[in-house]
Amino acid sequence: MAPSALVKPQMQGLLAKCLHFHIVGAFAVSLSVAALYNIHYTNTRKKAYADFYRNYDSMKNFEEMKKAGIFQSTK
Incomplete structure (x- = not known):
């Protein structure tokens, strides 16, 4: 068998x-x-x-917070 030539490395354009x-x-x-x-x-x-x-009722939530005493300005 004949020895094969080595492939040259890529020197330009590698980056x-x-x-x-x-x-x-x-x-x-x-x-x-x-x-x-x-x-x-x-x-x-x-x-x-x-x-x-979809099922949120703001007035119901307000009344629950009012009963819990979160708001001080409402009675």
Whole structure:
């Protein structure tokens, strides 16, 4: 067998090649994190607020706080 020649290392453009790879990866990761945040945190929180205010009666809550003595200016 004949000895094979060694492949020369890349000396020019190595930083640009690596940066391109990492910038694309960082962009993909940031988009996925933003999508997961929107799905798991924002939408869940919006649903919880909607569920709370669907059956919320402000006057009933006011009367309960009034009976508990929270307000000093009302009798």
